[in-house]
Amino acid sequence: MKRKVLWGILLLAVLAVVLGRTPIAAAAAQKSIDETRAVKPDGVVQISNVAGSVRVVSWEKPEVHVSGGLEKNVERVDFEVRDGRTSVQVVVREHAHGNSAAYLTVSAPSASSLEVDAVSASVNVEDAARPELERPMRPSVYVRSVSGDVEINVWASAVELKSVSGGVSFSGAAETFDAQTVSGNIQCAGAHSADVRTISGDIEVANADSVKARSTSGDFIGSNIGRNAEASSISGDVEMGVASINRVSARTVSGHIGLEGPLAPAGRVTASTQSGEVEVGFPPEVSAEFDINTVSGDVRTGFGFKSSGVNHSLDFALGSGDGYVRISTTSGNISINRL
Amino acid sequence: MKCETVQNLLDDYVDGLLIGEEPEMVARHLASCPDCARLANNLREMLQNAKGLSRHIEPRRDLWPAILEQIENEPKRRVFRTVRLGVLAVAAAVLAILAGSLLMRGLPRPGETVLTAVEAPVRLQQEVLVVEAEYQRARRELVAAMDQLPHRLAPETRTVIDQNLAVIDGAIQEIRTSLEKDPENVFLFDMLVAEQDSSLQLLGLEEAITSNTW
Numbered sequence: 330m331k332r333k334v335l336w337g338i339l340l341l342a343v344l345a346v347v348l349g350r351t352p353i354a355a356a357a358a359q360k361s362i363d364e365t366r367a368v369k370p371d372g373v374v375q376i377s378n379v380a381g382s383v384r385v386v387s388w389e390k391p392e393v394h395v396s397g398g399l400e401k402n403v404e405r406v407d408f409e410v411r412d413g414r415t416s417v418q419v420v421v422r423e424h425a426h427g428n429s430a431a432y433l434t435v436s437a438p439s440a441s442s443l444e445v446d447a448v449s450a451s452v453n454v455e456d457a458a459r460p461e462l463e464r465p466m467r468p469s470v471y472v473r474s475v476s477g478d479v480e481i482n483v484w485a486s487a488v489e490l491k492s493v494s495g496g497v498s499f500s501g502a503a504e505t506f507d508a509q510t511v512s513g514n515i516q517c518a519g520a521h522s523a524d525v526r527t528i529s530g531d532i533e534v535a536n537a538d539s540v541k542a543r544s545t546s547g548d549f550i551g552s553n554i555g556r557n558a559e560a561s562s563i564s565g566d567v568e569m570g571v572a573s574i575n576r577v578s579a580r581t582v583s584g585h586i587g588l589e590g591p592l593a594p595a596g597r598v599t600a601s602t603q604s605g606e607v608e609v610g611f612p613p614e615v616s617a618e619f620d621i622n623t624v625s626g627d628v629r630t631g632f633g634f635k636s637s638g639v640n641h642s643l644d645f646a647l648g649s650g651d652g653y654v655r656i657s658t659t660s661g662n663i664s665i666n667r668l
Numbered sequence: 669m670k671c672e673t674v675q676n677l678l679d680d681y682v683d684g685l686l687i688g689e690e691p692e693m694v695a696r697h698l699a700s701c702p703d704c705a706r707l708a709n710n711l712r713e714m715l716q717n718a719k720g721l722s723r724h725i726e727p728r729r730d731l732w733p734a735i736l737e738q739i740e741n742e743p744k745r746r747v748f749r750t751v752r753l754g755v756l757a758v759a760a761a762v763l764a765i766l767a768g769s770l771l772m773r774g775l776p777r778p779g780e781t782v783l784t785a786v787e788a789p790v791r792l793q794q795e796v797l798v799v800e801a802e803y804q805r806a807r808r809e810l811v812a813a814m815d816q817l818p819h820r821l822a823p824e825t826r827t828v829i830d831q832n833l834a835v836i837d838g839a840i841q842e843i844r845t846s847l848e849k850d851p852e853n854v855f856l857f858d859m860l861v862a863e864q865d866s867s868l869q870l871l872g873l874e875e876a877i878t879s880n881t882w
Contacts, residue, residue: 380822426822448825476828493832493870511832511870526866528839545839545863559687563842563859578688580855582846595676599688603850618673653673655693 360399362406362433368393370438371468372413377446379421381430382477385454387439393417394436402429415441439484442469451477456484456501466502478513488520496530506537514547531565548584556593566605574598581605589668592617592652603659610666616648619665622657631667669697674704682711692854795861803864806871807833836867 368374370391376383381400393415395408402425407418415437421429430450437443445452452472467485472492479490479497490497490508497508498516506520510527517523518535525532525540531547534540538555548565551558556575560567567579571590579586579600586600589610596617600607606626611617621628621636621643628636628643636643656663674697680686681694698705811833814826821829843860850856 424819429822449822449828475825491870494828509866509870511867512835526862528863528867529835543859543862545842545859557687561688561855561859563839563846563856576687578690580688582856597690599690599693601689601855618670620669620673653676655669 359401360403361397362399362408363396364408365392365394366408366410366415367391368410368415368438368441369413371440372415372438373442373444374415374417374435374437375444375446376417376433376435378419378431378433378450379429379448380450381419381432382451383445383447383453384434385443385445385452386434386436387456387483388436389439390436391438392436393438395433397431397433399432400428400430402427403431406431406433440467442467443471445472445474447472447474447477447479449476450474451495452479452481454481454483456482470503472497490515554590591615592654594651596652598652598654598656600655601657602661604661605658606661606663607656607658608664608666609654609656610668612668614648615652616650617652617654618644618646618650620644620653620655621663621665622655623659623661623663625660626658626662628663628665630665632665669693671697671701671704674698674701675707678704678708678711682708682715689855793857796857796864799861799864799868803868803871806868810871832870836863836870839863840867 368391370389374385374393376385393408393410395406395417399406399419402422404420404422407416407420409416417433417435419431419433439456443454445454452474454470454472456467467483469487469489470481470483470485471489472479472481474490474492474495474497476494478495479492481488481490481497481499481501483499483501483503485501485503487505488499488503488507490499492508492510492513494510494512496514496516497510499506499508499520500518503520504522506517506523506525508515508517508523508525510530512529513527514530514532515525515527516533517525517537519537520534521538523534523537523540523542525534526543527547528545529547530544532542532544532549533552534542534550534554535552537551539557540551540554540560542549542551542558542560544562544565546564547562549560549562549567549569551560551569551571554569554571556571556573557577558569558571559576559578560569561578561580562584563582564584565581566585566587567581568585568587569577569579569589571577571588573593574590574596575593576596577588577590577598579588581602582605583603584605586602586605586607587609588598588600591612592598592615594616598609598617600609623642624640628634628641630643632645632647634643634645654665656665674694677686677690677694681691686694698708810829814821814829818826840860840863843856843863847853847856847860
């Protein structure tokens with residue numbers, strides 16, 4: 330009997346440790362918040378949280394509702410409305426580092442601008458499915474985070490995300506998308522224009538009309554890019570599929586460059602790398618002047634031209650030659666494929 | 669690069685709209701081709717002169733009633749000439765509007781020249797030194813703040829920041845190593861400046877945490 334009691338105590342102790350470190354703690358947290366404030370539907374909602382999670386959902390009410398669980402070292406949540414700005418700020422006891430998570434769900438008007446600051450809290454912003462032209466876009470969504478992941482699914486005019494190591498992910502629709510990380514990966518689908526920078530993270534952009542991407546060692550993958558793309562990396566690879574190439578530039582030092590897509594009338598492509606390989610593909614009816622240069626790489630084309638040796642260049646024109654394609658490498662091979 | 673190709677790019681070059689390595693390629697060609705360089709300078713001059721154009725021109729008197737009467741009384745065989753003049757007038761108006769819109773694009777100021785491919789590395793070296801000094805200062809201040817106020821940060825957050833400072837340092841070193849092998853590579857200089865500049869912005873984010881100024 331005594332042994333059963335001891336095993337029971339041990340099991341409870343293990344459960345307490347495990348539960349204390351899982352999201353279930355949200356339900357088992359010592360405190361909670363459940364408050365509502367009346368707000369202007371097109372105001373600004375600003376949320377800051379150190380640890381735990383921030384989840385923002387949209388609704389059509391002129392109100393902000395905050396609910397969630399708070400761990401024991403969360404001193405309070407300041408929830409104020411002043412001059413069109415709603416502020417939700419988690420205040421943690423000073424010098425306390427553990428048990429200071431707040432798991433917040435914030436319901437905010439769909440036409441409000443959002444500003445979220447988080448340290449290790451994850452951030453999730455979700456707009457309800459929006460039939461075309463029925464509701465105005467949010468003017469802006471701005472998120473700063475250190476290590477928590479950021480996931481945004483919104484309809485906004487401008488989206489700006491900054492993170493140190495957390496991954497950032499955007500889907501929905503935005504006129505402009507601007508994201509910057511140190512090591513976090515960046516994913517973007519649905520922005521009209523994207524400007525993304527990372528140092529070691531990887532970048533994936535889909536369905537943008539134009540994109541500007543820069544990474545030092547991360548890879549860049551652009552799919553279904555509309556017309557313009559500018560991608561640069563030192564050692565990462567650059568891969569792009571463009572619907573109708575107007576202006577495309579790809580530069581790396583040692584990464585591989587891959588590009589496919591039809592060239593628009595007077596479209597321009599420039600691709601350069603030192604030791605990486607370059608592989609581009611155009612439809613048979615491509616019309617452009619080609620300016621190909623390499624020091625020691627081989628050049629192969631699916632259009633009947635090839636070159637090899639040292640310090641060689643290949644100049645030729647296809648169609649009426651109104652477009653322009655320039656590819657240069659130091660030692661990397663060059664392939665120009667017929668799609 | 670062939671002259672014909674460069675000349676097709678001159679409009680965008682002067683407007684600062686070229687991307688990637690295009691500005692460098694055009695600048696290199698202009699440095700060695702007097703004819704194209706002259707065309708580029710003529711284009712800059714024209715745009716500069718357009719700045720002095722009046723945005724609105726009011727006729728001294730209302731000419732329209734007389735013009736309308738003339739149009740209505742014109743024999744049919746002269747319709748083409750009238751239409752052609754009208755088209756030319758519209759074209760001239762469009763050109764004036766375009767020239768005016770170019771004023772909004774930050775044209776080179778009087779006396780300002782676009783860097784040649786030879787001058788660019790020297791100028792960028794100077795820019796690198798300035799940005800690097802600023803970056804190193806901001807980095808030192810951030811680390812000092814974190815060391816002096818350890819209670820402001822959770823240990824795991826401090827670890828994340830330290831790891832990512834190392835990532836930034838590693839990236840800058842990677843670019844420097846490439847520059848040592850290719851010291852006049854304008855692209856690498858550009859990447860180095862951009863790297864340190866964006867690192868500065870991220871240091872600002874990390875500094876906000878340590879100063880508790882969310």
